[in-house]
Amino acid sequence: MSGEPVLLIDDAAGVRTLTLNRPRRKNAIDHELWLTLADALRDTAVDRSVRAVVLTGAGGAFCSGADISAPDNSHPVYRMRELTDVALLLHELPMPTVAKVRGVAVGAGWNLALGCDLVVASAQARFSQIFAQRGLSLDLGGSWLLPKLVGLQQAKRLALLAETIGAAEALGLSLVTWMVSEDEIDTYVSDLAARLAAGPPIALAQTKALLNAGADHTLREALAGEATAQGLNFATADAPEAFAAFAEKREAQFTGRWTVHRPAMRGGDSEKTRETDA
Numbered sequence: 657m658s659g660e661p662v663l664l665i666d667d668a669a670g671v672r673t674l675t676l677n678r679p680r681r682k683n684a685i686d687h688e689l690w691l692t693l694a695d696a697l698r699d700t701a702v703d704r705s706v707r708a709v710v711l712t713g714a715g716g717a718f719c720s721g722a723d724i725s726a727p728d729n730s731h732p733v734y735r736m737r738e739l740t741d742v743a744l745l746l747h748e749l750p751m752p753t754v755a756k757v758r759g760v761a762v763g764a765g766w767n768l769a770l771g772c773d774l775v776v777a778s779a780q781a782r783f784s785q786i787f788a789q790r791g792l793s794l795d796l797g798g799s800w801l802l803p804k805l806v807g808l809q810q811a812k813r814l815a816l817l818a819e820t821i822g823a824a825e826a827l828g829l830s831l832v833t834w835m836v837s838e839d840e841i842d843t844y845v846s847d848l849a850a851r852l853a854a855g856p857p858i859a860l861a862q863t864k865a866l867l868n869a870g871a872d873h874t875l876r877e878a879l880a881g882e883a884t885a886q887g888l889n890f891a892t893a894d895a896p897e898a899f900a901a902f903a904e905k906r907e908a909q910f911t912g913r914w915t916v917h918r919p920a921m922r923g924g925d926s927e928k929t930r931e932t933d934a
Contacts, residue, residue, distance in 0.1 A: 662689040663696055664714070670707035670853035671846075672700055679715025682760055684723035685768075687730075690738035697745035704912075707853035709749060710845055711772055712756040719765025721786065722795075736795065739764060743797040746771045747868065750861035752852040756845045758838070762786045762820075767796035770805065770831065773864060776845050778838045781823040783831065788818040804871055805830055856894040857912035859885075891915060 664675040674696055676683035685693070700706050713719050728735060746753065746768070755761075755769035757777040762784040769775050785802070787794055794802075794815055802811035806829050813819075826832040836844045852860070862885035870878045889895055893913045901908035 661692075662686075663692045665696060667706070669850065670705065671710060671849040672703075672706045672708075673710040673712065674700075676711075676713040676719055678723075679713075679717065681723055682717040682720035683713040683715070683765070684720045684725075685764065686723040686726040687728055687735075687738065689723075690742060694738070694741045694745055697742065697749065700751075701745065701749055706751055707855070707857055708751055708849045709753045709772075710756055710849050711746075711753060711768070712845075713758065713765075717759035718755070718757040718761040718781070719768055720760050721763030721765045724790065739796050743767070743771055747797070750864070751857065752855075752860055752864065754845060754849055754852070756841060757781045757823075757832075758841065760784075763790075764796040764798075767794070767798040767801060770801045771797055774833045774848070775831070776834045776836060776841060776848065777823040777826065777832045778841045779823050779835055780838055781826075781832075781835075782820055783823075783826050784818060784820040785814045786818050786820075788816060854910065856889075856892070856898070856908075856910040858892050858914070859889050859894060862888065888914075 660677060662677055664673075664677050666673040666675070674693070676685065676689065676693075678684060678686070678689060700709060722739070752774070753772040755772035755775045757769050757775060758781060759778075760782050761769045761777075762782075763786045766783050766785060785794065785798060787798075793799075798815070802814060805811075806814070810829060814821075821829075823832060823835045827835045834844070866878070866881050866885060869881060873881070891914050893915055894908075894910045897910065898908045
């Protein structure tokens with residue numbers, strides 16, 4: 657080991673940036689990095705100070721996939737469990753996630769990016785579902801993500817042929833949300849993450865969960881989930897703050913605090929409203 661951390665974690669103004677840090681291997685993920693990334697995602701999920709997450713790679717590459725060259729004598733069941741944990745933790749993070757992609761994003765690395773809510777790629781980024789070239793099938797959620805994003809036929813094309821495509825084609829297939837120049841990507845993602853971090857955290861978390869679940873729900877199930885979520889939103893201070901900000905022609909300041917209405921106490925105390933942290 658070089659002594660360098662395999663994952664860099666930076667917090668600034670409610671945005672947590674997770675940077676895969678194995679640049680000599682184009683950030684290929686080995687056993688240590690899988691476990692470290694899973695731990696970081698678990699910690700992030702319960703950290704109320706984090707309002708948005710950016711996932712990226714060091715050294716001009718996003719991620720070249722799982723490091724199949726790294727020695728690992730563990731049973732494949734255990735190795736795949738490491739991938740499964742990361743895919744589920746990323747998918748279920750309550751806060752919005754953004755993949756910032758430079759250079760290559762291939763195999764599990766591409767599916768790691770697709771597991772984020774939004775993907776910003778530089779114009780020079782390259783993508784491949786490289787598994788077939790390695791004698792492998794899709795993993796890290798690719799078999800679930802690709803058909804939902806591009807439809808079954810294009811998903812089969814990308815997976816079966818294992819072609820490498822550029823950022824422009826990925827954008828055309830809706831596998832990239834925005835494509836920007838190499839010089840602009842840092843500023844673009846910083847501004848985007850700041851906008852997400854300024855949003856209402858409870859409402860955004862529920863919207864994300866509803867959209868993730870909605871693809872597999874009936875309309876009746878989706879409507880029931882929306883009704884439940886709106887009830888929780890109206891119990892926060894954010895909805896009244898948004899209405900007040902609109903009326904006063906100012907930017908809303910969202911906190912995620914919720915209001916609890918307590919019934920009258922003995923002795924004639926009137927009903928009180930208490931605000932508490934989300």
